Amino acid sequence: MKLKFLPITIFRETPKVLFFDASLEESNGCDLVIHSEEAISPPDDFKEEQYYVHNHQIDHNLVINGERTFVLINTSWDEPHHVIYLKRSMGALEIPIGTYHRSISGKKGSIVLNQPKKDKFFDSKREFIPKKLNNKSLIKARKSPPIYWIWENDKIKRFSFNPLERRVKTHN
Numbered sequence: 001m002k003l004k005f006l007p008i009t010i011f012r013e014t015p016k017v018l019f020f021d022a023s024l025e026e027s028n029g030c031d032l033v034i035h036s037e038e039a040i041s042p043p044d045d046f047k048e049e050q051y052y053v054h055n056h057q058i059d060h061n062l063v064i065n066g067e068r069t070f071v072l073i074n075t076s077w078d079e080p081h082h083v084i085y086l087k088r089s090m091g092a093l094e095i096p097i098g099t100y101h102r103s104i105s106g107k108k109g110s111i112v113l114n115q116p117k118k119d120k121f122f123d124s125k126r127e128f129i130p131k132k133l134n135n136k137s138l139i140k141a142r143k144s145p146p147i148y149w150i151w152e153n154d155k156i157k158r159f160s161f162n163p164l165e166r167r168v169k170t171h172n
């Protein structure tokens, strides 16, 4: 399974200034999700994980500030479980229709700009209802070893183990 990351166009980058084009041609929405400190979207429900899953919008999530970890689960994929340590430099992460997803910020919080593509049946009252993993195949996918996506040496890389844990271990 190859995830899609839509690149951003940087106009100017200096130690104090970053100026870039964040627009996406195919998008018809502009949603900002601001986490101050550690936060989860959608929040857990009494310690049980909750996810968003869309029927009428394709998400394109771009980190504006900080770092955000996305978890994606889609039982129709050959690799159904992904963990993405998303940074701005990776571009906008596309989340296809029918994909269970949630995102978690680190201690400093983060700002994510979602520029989705909504179809004519989009209804905000229905698209953003948090869901639990309520069937066997979803729970099995969640328990399967994830594919990890990280930004390393100016490239998006995928791993079948957690490279950040490896790094922590290396330093110990």
Ligand SMILES: [Fe+2]
Binding pocket: 052, 054, 059, 095, 101
């Ligand atoms: Fe979403």
